[in-house]
Amino acid sequence: MKASNSYIGRPMDRVEDLRMVRGRGTYVADVNRPDQLYGVILRSSVAHGKIRSIDFTRALELPGVKLVLTAADLGATVPRIPVRLQPLPELEPFRQPMLADRKVRYVGEPIAVVIAESAAIAEDALEHIDLDIERLPAITNREQVEAAASVLFEDHGSNTAITWKALLGDADAAFKTADYVRRERFQIQRHTAMFMEPRGFVAEWDAEAAKLTVWGAAKLAWHNRRVLAAALGLDEDAVNLVEVDVGGGFGSRGEFYPEDYLIPAAAKIMQRPVKWTEDRREHMMSSNHAREIECNVEIAVSRDGRFLGLRGQIWADIGAYLRTNGSMGPRNVAQFMSGPYCFGNVDLKCSMLTTNKTPSGSYRGPGRFETDFIRERLIDIVARELKIDRLELRRRNLVADSQMPYRLPFITPSDSSNELDSGDYHAVFERCLKEFGWEERSKLRGKLVDGYYHGLGIGSFIEGGAAGPKEDARLVLETDGSLSVYLGSSAIGQGLETIMAQIAADATELPFEKITVNHGSTSHVKDGYGSYHSRSTVMGGSSILLAGEKLKELIRETAAKRFNCGPAEILIDGEQVSYAGNHLSLSKLSAVPLEVEASFYNTKHTWAYGTQAAHVAVDPGTGEVKVVDYLSVEDVGRMINPLTLHGQAIGAIVQGLGGALLEHLVYDTEGQLLTGSFADYLLPTASDFPNIRSITLELKPCPNNPLGAKGAGEGGVIPVGGVIGNAVADALFHLNVQPLELPLSPPRIWELIEEAHQQQLGSS
Amino acid sequence: MQVQFELNGEAVITDVEPRTTLADCIRDGLRKTGTHVGCEHGVCGACTVLINGDAVRACLVLAVQVQGDKVVTIEGLSGDELSPLQVAFRKHHALQCGFCTPGFITTAHALLTNEPNVNEERVRDVLSGNLCRCTGYIPIVEAVLDARIHYARGEE
Ligand code: FES
Numbered sequence: 001m002k003a004s005n006s007y008i009g010r011p012m013d014r015v016e017d018l019r020m021v022r023g024r025g026t027y028v029a030d031v032n033r034p035d036q037l038y039g040v041i042l043r044s045s046v047a048h049g050k051i052r053s054i055d056f057t058r059a060l061e062l063p064g065v066k067l068v069l070t071a072a073d074l075g076a077t078v079p080r081i082p083v084r085l086q087p088l089p090e091l092e093p094f095r096q097p098m099l100a101d102r103k104v105r106y107v108g109e110p111i112a113v114v115i116a117e118s119a120a121i122a123e124d125a126l127e128h129i130d131l132d133i134e135r136l137p138a139i140t141n142r143e144q145v146e147a148a149a150s151v152l153f154e155d156h157g158s159n160t161a162i163t164w165k166a167l168l169g170d171a172d173a174a175f176k177t178a179d180y181v182r183r184e185r186f187q188i189q190r191h192t193a194m195f196m197e198p199r200g201f202v203a204e205w206d207a208e209a210a211k212l213t214v215w216g217a218a219k220l221a222w223h224n225r226r227v228l229a230a231a232l233g234l235d236e237d238a239v240n241l242v243e244v245d246v247g248g249g250f251g252s253r254g255e256f257y258p259e260d261y262l263i264p265a266a267a268k269i270m271q272r273p274v275k276w277t278e279d280r281r282e283h284m285m286s287s288n289h290a291r292e293i294e295c296n297v298e299i300a301v302s303r304d305g306r307f308l309g310l311r312g313q314i315w316a317d318i319g320a321y322l323r324t325n326g327s328m329g330p331r332n333v334a335q336f337m338s339g340p341y342c343f344g345n346v347d348l349k350c351s352m353l354t355t356n357k358t359p360s361g362s363y364r365g366p367g368r369f370e371t372d373f374i375r376e377r378l379i380d381i382v383a384r385e386l387k388i389d390r391l392e393l394r395r396r397n398l399v400a401d402s403q404m405p406y407r408l409p410f411i412t413p414s415d416s417s418n419e420l421d422s423g424d425y426h427a428v429f430e431r432c433l434k435e436f437g438w439e440e441r442s443k444l445r446g447k448l449v450d451g452y453y454h455g456l457g458i459g460s461f462i463e464g465g466a467a468g469p470k471e472d473a474r475l476v477l478e479t480d481g482s483l484s485v486y487l488g489s490s491a492i493g494q495g496l497e498t499i500m501a502q503i504a505a506d507a508t509e510l511p512f513e514k515i516t517v518n519h520g521s522t523s524h525v526k527d528g529y530g531s532y533h534s535r536s537t538v539m540g541g542s543s544i545l546l547a548g549e550k551l552k553e554l555i556r557e558t559a560a561k562r563f564n565c566g567p568a569e570i571l572i573d574g575e576q577v578s579y580a581g582n583h584l585s586l587s588k589l590s591a592v593p594l595e596v597e598a599s600f601y602n603t604k605h606t607w608a609y610g611t612q613a614a615h616v617a618v619d620p621g622t623g624e625v626k627v628v629d630y631l632s633v634e635d636v637g638r639m640i641n642p643l644t645l646h647g648q649a650i651g652a653i654v655q656g657l658g659g660a661l662l663e664h665l666v667y668d669t670e671g672q673l674l675t676g677s678f679a680d681y682l683l684p685t686a687s688d689f690p691n692i693r694s695i696t697l698e699l700k701p702c703p704n705n706p707l708g709a710k711g712a713g714e715g716g717v718i719p720v721g722g723v724i725g726n727a728v729a730d731a732l733f734h735l736n737v738q739p740l741e742l743p744l745s746p747p748r749i750w751e752l753i754e755e756a757h758q759q760q761l762g763s764s
Numbered sequence: 765m766q767v768q769f770e771l772n773g774e775a776v777i778t779d780v781e782p783r784t785t786l787a788d789c790i791r792d793g794l795r796k797t798g799t800h801v802g803c804e805h806g807v808c809g810a811c812t813v814l815i816n817g818d819a820v821r822a823c824l825v826l827a828v829q830v831q832g833d834k835v836v837t838i839e840g841l842s843g844d845e846l847s848p849l850q851v852a853f854r855k856h857h858a859l860q861c862g863f864c865t866p867g868f869i870t871t872a873h874a875l876l877t878n879e880p881n882v883n884e885e886r887v888r889d890v891l892s893g894n895l896c897r898c899t900g901y902i903p904i905v906e907a908v909l910d911a912r913i914h915y916a917r918g919e920e
C-alpha cells in the first residue's frame with residue numbers, strides 16, 4: 001500500500017478520550033426520551049420449578065404501574081433467542097424463551113416485565129406480584145447431572161445437550177505405543193466478563209412512521225436487528241439499533257438477551273419510550289456466565305519428550321439455556337487444547353451440560369483461557385516427571401515456522417477445521433525468556449525469601465481472530481472536504497474511532513483530524529457484522545482500506561471532469577487535487593458529497609500468538625500469591641495503534657489474573673447464586689497487580705488481509721491461568737504442590753500446602 | 765422533599781423522594797450524567813463526587829443529606845481545556861471504555877488536592893476503592909502520578 005500518510009503504527013492519542021475524561025460520553029443510561037416509562041424485570045428466585053400461576057392484579061393497582069407482561073402475552077409460542085454461532089439443529093431445544101415459559105430454570109430468569117412511570121414504582125410493583133412455583137430438584141453440578149434427579153428439558157430427556165469432538169490422527173494408537181502417559185483431572189471455575197457499565201436499553205416506537213428505535217446496541221447491531229425484527233414481526237428496515245458509548249463488552253455485552261426483545265416489545269405496546277437499566281446484582285445473574293469446565297485429560301509423550309497425543313473428556317457447564325454463543329467456549333476447549341504445539345494425535349470430547357444456573361456464553365478468549373490452563377499445567381507435570389527441563393520440553397514441541405500453515409484438529413458436529421496461518425513461535429518464546437530475565441530470576445526458584453517462596457511460570461498461546469464473513473465500510477467525502485467513515489464494526493471501549501481514523505487517514509491520504517468515524521448503528525451501512533472474535537481491526541480496517549481506494553478513484557474521476565483531463569492525470573495531494581500545476585481544494589471539488597462503499601470478505605482466521613512468563617511469591621502461611629513480575633510477548637503481525645494495543649494487552653492480563661486468582665461465581669446446591677455483589681465477587685483492584693509488562697511484535701504479518709494485522713485484544717488473557725498455576729507449582733516444588741483447579745485463592749493454596757505436608761508426613 | 769445545595773458552583777433546588785440517592789438525583793433529576801452508576805452498593809466508585817472537597821460515593825448518600833453542601837461532579841472539574849489529570853489520563857491511555865473514568869478523576873482530584881506529593885503506594889491504595897475492568901490500572905496509576913506536579917505547583 002502506497003500512502004503518503006503514516007498514521008498506522010503510531011501511538012495516536014484517542015479521540016474518544018476528549019469527551020470521556022470530561023464526563024461527556026453518552027452511555028445508554030444517559031439516554032432519555034420525552035415521556036419515557038421505565039421497565040423492571042421480575043426474575044425467578046427459584047432455580048428450577050414449574051410455574052403454576054402468576055397473579056399481578058395487585059401490582060397493576062399501584063398508581064403509576066402501566067403494564068405487566070408475562071409469557072402469556074407473547075403469543076401461542078413464546079419466541080426464543082436464536083443461537084448465533086454454531087446454530088446446529090440439535091441445539092434448538094435449549095434456546096431461551098424471552099420470558100419463562102411454564103418452567104423456570106435458573107435464579108434470575110425473567111418471568112415478567114413491569115412498566116411504570118418511574119423505576120422506583122416499577123420496583124415496588126415487583127413485591128405485589130404473586131408467584132406460585134412448584135419447586136423441582138435443582139441441578140447445579142456434574143454429580144447432580146449424573147444422578148439425574150430432574151431434567152431441565154423434559155422433551156430432550158437428559159441434561160447433556162451435545163458433545164463436541166476434536167479429532168486429529170489416531171490418538172488411541174499413539175497412546176498404545178507411547179513411552180509415557182499421564183492423566184489428570186482439572187477444573188475451572190465459573191466467572192465472567194463483568195464489564196463496568198450495566199446493560200440497558202431505551203426503546204421508542206414511532207407509531208406514525210411505524211418505526212422502532214433502540215438505543216443501547218453493542219457488538220452486533222445488525223444481527224440483533226434481524227432477530228428483533230423477526231420476533232416483533234417487523235421489517236428489518238423498520239428497526240434501527242443505535243450504539244452509544246459502551247462501557248466494556250469482553251464478549252458478553254451485545255449478545256441478544258431476553259431484555260433486547262422485552263424492552264422494545266413493551267415500548268411498542270405502550271406507544272411510549274421505555275427505559276431499562278439492570279443493577280449489578282441483576283447483571284450477575286442475567287448476563288452470560290463463562291468458563292466453567294471440568295475434565296479428565298491424558299497426554300502421551302515419547303521418552304525424549306515429543307508430544308504424541310492428547311485424549312480426554314471435558315464437561316462444560318453451560319447453565320440453563322444455550323445462549324447465542326454458548327457453544328463457543330465448550331467447542332474451543334476441545335479445539336485449542338493442543339495450542340501452539342505439535343501433538344499429531346488428538347481425541348477430545350466436550351459435553352455441554354445443562355444446569356440450573358445462569359446460562360453461559362463467550363468471555364474474552366473463550367475456551368482458550370480454560371484449555372491453556374490444562375495444557376500448560378500438564379506440560380509442567382510431564383517435565384517434572386520425565387526430568388526434562390520445562391523450557392526444553394516446550395522447545396521440542398512448539399510448531400515451527402516451516403510447518404505453517406499448520407492444521408488444527410477437525411471439529412464435529414460442526415464439521416469444521418482450521419489452520420494456523422503463520423508465525424515464529426520459537427522466536428517469540430526465546431524473546432519472552434530473554435526480556436523476562438528468566439535465567440537470572442531462576443536463582444530464586446523455590447527459595448524462601450522474607451516468608452515467601454518464589455517461583456517462575458511460563459506458557460505459550462495462540463489467539464484466533466478476524467472471523468468472517470465480511471465487514472462493510474462507507475466513506476463520504478463531505479462538501480467541506482472532511483471525511484465521514486461509516487462502519488459495521490462496533491465500539492466496545494477498544495478505541496475504535498481512533499484506530500479506524502488512522503486507517504482511513506492512510507487509505508485516503510487525508511489528515512487524521514478531518515476524519516469522523518461513525519460505528520455500530522444500523523442506519524450507517526447496509527449490513528454489518530460487529531465486534532467479536534478480535535475482528536474489528538482486521539475486518540473493519542480492511543474494508544476501510546478497500547473503500548479508500550475506491551474513494552480516491554472517485555475523487556480522480558470527479559476532478560478529471562473539472563480539469564478536462566483523464567482521471568489518471570489527477571494527483572491527489574493531501575487536501576487538494578492537482579493537474580498540470582493547477583490545484584483545487586477537496587472542499588471545492590463537488591457540490592454533493594462523494595460516497596463509496598466497500599466490503600472486505602475473509603474466510604481465514606488470523607492467528608496472533610505469544611508467550612507469557614510470571615514470577616510469583618507464595619506465602620505458605622496464608623496461601624497468598626504475589627505477582628512479582630509478569631510479562632507478555634505477542635506477535636500481532638501489524639500494529640495499528642501501539643498505545644491502544646498495549647492497553648488491551650495489559651487489561652487482558654489483569655482480567656486473566658482475576659480469573660486465575662480471585663473471581664468466582666459461586667452457587668449453592670439449591671442453585672442460589674451466592675456472589676451477587678462486588679463484595680463477594682472479587683475483581684482485581686489497583687493495588688493487586690502493579691508489575692505487568694507487555695511487548696508487542698510485528699514479526700509475521702498476516703498473509704490473509706491487506707493490513708497484515710492479526711486480531712489481537714483477547715490474547716493477553718489466554719495463558720494467564722496456566723502461567724500462574726505453573727509459577728505456583730514451581731514456588732512450591734519441594735512440596736510437589738500441583739494446582740489443578742482455579743481460582744488459586746489463598747484458602748485453596750493453603751489447603752494444597754497442608755495436603756502436601758500431610759502426604760510428606762505420611763510417606764516419611 | 766426539597767433539597768438545596770451547590771452543584772458545580774451553581775445553587776440548585778430540587779424535589780426528591782426521601783429515598784432518592786444523590787447519584788440518581790444528579791443524573792436523573794439534574795441531568796448531569798457524567799457521574800456513572802456501576803454497582804449501586806458502594807464498591808465500584810464510578811459514582812464518586814466531591815462533597816465539600818471529599819471524595820464520596822454518590823450511590824451511598826441520599827440527596828437530602830447534601831442540604832447546604834458543595835457538590836462537585838466530573839462536569840465541575842471540566843472546562844474547554846483539559847485539566848492536568850484529564851491530560852494525563854489521555855496521555856497514559858488510562859481509559860478504554862471510559863465508564864469508570866469520572867470516578868477515578870474525582871477520586872484522584874481529591875487525593876492530589878490534599879496530598880500533592882503522594883507516593884505510588886498511596887495512590888494505589890486510594891485508587892483500590894475504584895474498579896476498572898478495562899485498563900488493568902497500571903496506566904491510571906501512571907497518569908495520577910504524572911499529574912502530581914501540577915497540584916504541587918497549584919496549577920490544577
Ligand atoms: S455506583 Fe456507587 S460505588 Fe458503584
Ligand code: FES
Nearest residue numbers: 860861896897898
Ligand atoms: S476504562 Fe472501562 S472500566 Fe475503566
